[in-house]
Amino acid sequence: RKEVEQDPGPFNVPEGATVAFNCTYSNSASQSFFWYRQDCRKEPKLLMSVYSSGNEDGRFTAQLNRASQYISLLIRDSKLSDSATYLCVVVSSARQLTFGSGTQLTVLP
Amino acid sequence: NAGVTQTPKFQVLKTGQSMTLQCAQDMNHEYMSWYRQDPGMGLRLIHYSVGAGITDQGEVPNGYNVSRSTTEDFPLRLLSAAPSQTSVYFCASSYGGQGWTDEQFFGPGTRLTVL
Numbered sequence: 001r002k003e004v005e006q007d008p009g010p011f012n013v014p015e016g017a018t019v020a021f022n023c024t025y026s027n028s029a030s031q032s033f034f035w036y037r038q039d040c041r042k043e044p045k046l047l048m049s050v051y052s053s054g055n056e057d058g059r060f061t062a063q064l065n066r067a068s069q070y071i072s073l074l075i076r077d078s079k080l081s082d083s084a085t086y087l088c089v090v091v092s093s094a095r096q097l098t099f100g101s102g103t104q105l106t107v108l109p
Numbered sequence: 110n111a112g113v114t115q116t117p118k119f120q121v122l123k124t125g126q127s128m129t130l131q132c133a134q135d136m137n138h139e140y141m142s143w144y145r146q147d148p149g150m151g152l153r154l155i156h157y158s159v160g161a162g163i164t165d166q167g168e169v170p171n172g173y174n175v176s177r178s179t180t181e182d183f184p185l186r187l188l189s190a191a192p193s194q195t196s197v198y199f200c201a202s203s204y205g206g207q208g209w210t211d212e213q214f215f216g217p218g219t220r221l222t223v224l
Binding site for chain 2: 099
Protein backbone atom coordinates (compact mmCIF):
# COMPACT_ATOMS: atom_id res chain seq x y z
CA ARG A 1 0.00 0.00 0.00
CA LYS A 2 1.32 3.45 -0.92
CA GLU A 3 2.05 5.78 1.97
CA VAL A 4 -0.14 8.50 0.47
CA GLU A 5 -2.89 7.72 -2.03
CA GLN A 6 -4.99 9.99 -4.17
CA ASP A 7 -7.60 9.36 -6.83
CA PRO A 8 -5.75 10.41 -9.99
CA GLY A 9 -8.93 11.53 -11.74
CA PRO A 10 -9.24 13.24 -14.09
CA PHE A 11 -12.11 15.20 -12.64
CA ASN A 12 -13.89 17.19 -15.35
CA VAL A 13 -16.39 19.64 -13.89
CA PRO A 14 -18.35 22.61 -15.26
CA GLU A 15 -17.62 26.14 -14.09
CA GLY A 16 -19.42 26.89 -10.87
CA ALA A 17 -19.47 23.30 -9.68
CA THR A 18 -18.31 22.06 -6.31
CA VAL A 19 -15.67 19.34 -6.35
CA ALA A 20 -13.98 17.39 -3.57
CA PHE A 21 -10.78 15.38 -3.47
CA ASN A 22 -9.69 12.92 -0.83
CA CYS A 23 -6.25 11.72 0.11
CA THR A 24 -5.54 8.80 2.43
CA TYR A 25 -2.32 8.20 4.34
CA SER A 26 -1.02 5.07 6.02
CA ASN A 27 1.30 6.40 8.74
CA SER A 28 -0.77 7.22 11.82
CA ALA A 29 2.20 9.16 13.26
CA SER A 30 2.08 11.72 10.44
CA GLN A 31 2.37 15.22 11.78
CA SER A 32 1.57 17.84 9.16
CA PHE A 33 -0.60 17.95 6.07
CA PHE A 34 -0.76 20.21 3.05
CA TRP A 35 -2.38 20.66 -0.33
CA TYR A 36 -0.18 21.85 -3.19
CA ARG A 37 -1.25 22.90 -6.66
CA GLN A 38 0.77 22.10 -9.78
CA ASP A 39 0.06 23.61 -13.17
CA CYS A 40 1.10 21.72 -16.27
CA ARG A 41 4.89 21.44 -16.51
CA LYS A 42 5.38 23.89 -13.65
CA GLU A 43 6.62 23.58 -10.10
CA PRO A 44 4.22 22.77 -7.23
CA LYS A 45 3.02 25.69 -5.11
CA LEU A 46 1.44 25.62 -1.68
CA LEU A 47 -2.34 25.93 -1.80
CA MET A 48 -3.07 25.54 1.88
CA SER A 49 -2.07 23.81 5.07
CA VAL A 50 -4.53 21.39 6.67
CA TYR A 51 -5.24 21.85 10.35
CA SER A 52 -6.94 19.46 12.75
CA SER A 53 -9.85 21.85 13.15
CA GLY A 54 -10.24 22.28 9.40
CA ASN A 55 -9.56 25.50 7.60
CA GLU A 56 -11.01 27.61 4.85
CA ASP A 57 -9.45 30.02 2.39
CA GLY A 58 -12.02 31.67 0.17
CA ARG A 59 -13.55 28.97 -2.04
CA PHE A 60 -11.21 26.28 -0.69
CA THR A 61 -11.82 24.18 2.42
CA ALA A 62 -9.43 21.59 3.80
CA GLN A 63 -10.30 18.96 6.39
CA LEU A 64 -8.31 16.40 8.34
CA ASN A 65 -9.74 13.18 9.72
CA ARG A 66 -7.08 11.55 11.87
CA ALA A 67 -9.28 8.63 12.93
CA SER A 68 -9.83 7.55 9.33
CA GLN A 69 -6.44 8.87 8.17
CA TYR A 70 -7.52 11.06 5.30
CA ILE A 71 -7.46 14.68 4.29
CA SER A 72 -9.85 16.36 1.92
CA LEU A 73 -10.01 19.44 -0.26
CA LEU A 74 -13.30 21.05 -1.28
CA ILE A 75 -13.45 23.64 -4.05
CA ARG A 76 -16.65 25.61 -4.34
CA ASP A 77 -17.77 27.67 -7.35
CA SER A 78 -15.01 26.25 -9.59
CA LYS A 79 -13.24 28.64 -11.94
CA LEU A 80 -11.46 27.86 -15.19
CA SER A 81 -8.26 28.95 -13.45
CA ASP A 82 -8.67 26.14 -10.89
CA SER A 83 -7.69 23.61 -13.60
CA ALA A 84 -4.50 22.00 -12.32
CA THR A 85 -3.19 18.94 -10.53
CA TYR A 86 -3.72 18.94 -6.76
CA LEU A 87 -1.11 17.17 -4.65
CA CYS A 88 -1.61 16.16 -1.07
CA VAL A 89 1.47 16.14 1.12
CA VAL A 90 1.97 14.31 4.40
CA VAL A 91 4.89 14.98 6.73
CA SER A 92 6.13 12.06 8.78
CA SER A 93 7.95 12.06 12.09
CA ALA A 94 11.10 11.19 10.09
CA ARG A 95 11.22 14.80 8.79
CA GLN A 96 10.28 13.72 5.30
CA LEU A 97 7.51 14.96 3.07
CA THR A 98 5.58 12.37 1.10
CA PHE A 99 3.61 13.54 -1.90
CA GLY A 100 0.57 11.88 -3.35
CA SER A 101 0.62 11.27 -7.09
CA GLY A 102 -1.90 14.05 -7.63
CA THR A 103 -5.49 14.52 -8.72
CA GLN A 104 -6.05 16.20 -12.06
CA LEU A 105 -8.87 18.74 -12.26
CA THR A 106 -10.22 20.31 -15.43
CA VAL A 107 -12.90 22.98 -15.12
CA LEU A 108 -14.92 23.25 -18.30
CA PRO A 109 -16.59 26.43 -19.62
CA ASN B 110 14.46 37.84 -4.50
CA ALA B 111 15.04 35.27 -7.21
CA GLY B 112 13.62 32.55 -4.93
CA VAL B 113 14.81 29.05 -5.85
CA THR B 114 16.75 28.78 -9.09
CA GLN B 115 17.76 25.61 -10.92
CA THR B 116 20.10 25.06 -13.83
CA PRO B 117 20.00 23.70 -16.41
CA LYS B 118 16.32 23.71 -17.43
CA PHE B 119 16.83 20.81 -19.84
CA GLN B 120 19.59 18.22 -20.17
CA VAL B 121 20.20 15.15 -22.31
CA LEU B 122 22.83 12.68 -21.13
CA LYS B 123 24.17 9.40 -22.40
CA THR B 124 24.18 6.36 -20.15
CA GLY B 125 27.21 6.43 -17.89
CA GLN B 126 27.81 10.17 -18.03
CA SER B 127 27.91 12.19 -14.83
CA MET B 128 26.59 15.66 -14.22
CA THR B 129 25.56 18.10 -11.52
CA LEU B 130 22.17 19.77 -11.27
CA GLN B 131 22.50 23.15 -9.63
CA CYS B 132 20.10 24.60 -7.08
CA ALA B 133 20.39 27.92 -5.27
CA GLN B 134 18.11 29.97 -3.05
CA ASP B 135 18.43 33.53 -1.81
CA MET B 136 15.88 33.39 1.00
CA ASN B 137 18.31 32.23 3.71
CA HIS B 138 16.34 29.00 4.10
CA GLU B 139 17.85 26.29 6.23
CA TYR B 140 15.97 23.31 4.77
CA MET B 141 16.61 22.25 1.17
CA SER B 142 15.63 19.13 -0.68
CA TRP B 143 15.65 17.40 -4.05
CA TYR B 144 12.73 15.53 -5.59
CA ARG B 145 12.16 13.65 -8.79
CA GLN B 146 8.77 13.54 -10.45
CA ASP B 147 7.75 10.70 -12.74
CA PRO B 148 4.37 10.20 -14.42
CA GLY B 149 1.87 8.61 -12.03
CA MET B 150 4.40 8.54 -9.18
CA GLY B 151 4.16 11.96 -7.61
CA LEU B 152 7.26 13.65 -6.24
CA ARG B 153 9.75 11.40 -4.48
CA LEU B 154 12.37 12.70 -2.09
CA ILE B 155 15.97 12.01 -3.11
CA HIS B 156 18.06 13.85 -0.51
CA TYR B 157 17.53 16.68 1.90
CA SER B 158 19.52 19.02 4.13
CA VAL B 159 18.56 20.77 7.36
CA GLY B 160 21.47 23.20 7.17
CA ALA B 161 24.98 23.77 5.82
CA GLY B 162 27.14 20.71 6.29
CA ILE B 163 24.20 18.37 7.03
CA THR B 164 22.59 16.08 4.48
CA ASP B 165 20.46 12.97 4.68
CA GLN B 166 18.87 10.44 2.37
CA GLY B 167 15.28 10.45 1.26
CA GLU B 168 13.17 7.75 -0.33
CA VAL B 169 15.19 7.23 -3.54
CA PRO B 170 18.85 8.23 -2.94
CA ASN B 171 20.63 5.55 -4.99
CA GLY B 172 22.69 6.95 -7.85
CA TYR B 173 22.70 10.50 -6.47
CA ASN B 174 25.02 12.49 -4.22
CA VAL B 175 24.54 15.85 -2.56
CA SER B 176 26.57 18.29 -0.52
CA ARG B 177 25.68 21.48 1.33
CA SER B 178 28.75 23.63 1.80
CA THR B 179 26.75 26.89 1.99
CA THR B 180 23.24 27.81 3.05
CA GLU B 181 22.44 29.01 -0.48
CA ASP B 182 23.52 26.07 -2.66
CA PHE B 183 22.47 22.44 -2.77
CA PRO B 184 23.79 20.67 -5.90
CA LEU B 185 22.65 17.19 -6.91
CA ARG B 186 25.21 14.95 -8.59
CA LEU B 187 24.35 12.03 -10.84
CA LEU B 188 27.30 9.69 -10.59
CA SER B 189 26.71 7.47 -13.64
CA ALA B 190 23.49 8.32 -15.44
CA ALA B 191 21.02 5.54 -16.25
CA PRO B 192 17.83 5.65 -18.35
CA SER B 193 15.85 5.06 -15.13
CA GLN B 194 16.99 8.52 -14.01
CA THR B 195 15.06 10.19 -16.82
CA SER B 196 12.72 12.45 -14.90
CA VAL B 197 11.89 15.99 -13.88
CA TYR B 198 13.97 17.12 -10.91
CA PHE B 199 12.74 19.76 -8.49
CA CYS B 200 14.74 21.49 -5.81
CA ALA B 201 12.85 23.00 -2.87
CA SER B 202 13.66 25.07 0.17
CA SER B 203 11.85 26.17 3.32
CA TYR B 204 12.49 28.35 6.31
CA GLY B 205 14.03 27.06 9.50
CA GLY B 206 15.71 23.96 10.77
CA GLN B 207 12.35 22.21 11.04
CA GLY B 208 11.52 23.23 7.51
CA TRP B 209 9.82 20.01 6.67
CA THR B 210 6.75 21.39 8.40
CA ASP B 211 6.84 24.71 6.54
CA GLU B 212 5.81 25.82 3.08
CA GLN B 213 8.14 24.40 0.46
CA PHE B 214 9.31 26.80 -2.27
CA PHE B 215 10.16 24.93 -5.44
CA GLY B 216 12.48 25.79 -8.28
CA PRO B 217 11.22 25.58 -11.89
CA GLY B 218 12.64 22.11 -12.41
CA THR B 219 15.23 20.40 -14.60
CA ARG B 220 13.99 18.04 -17.28
CA LEU B 221 16.58 15.29 -17.67
CA THR B 222 16.65 12.64 -20.37
CA VAL B 223 19.16 9.80 -20.23
CA LEU B 224 19.64 7.92 -23.49
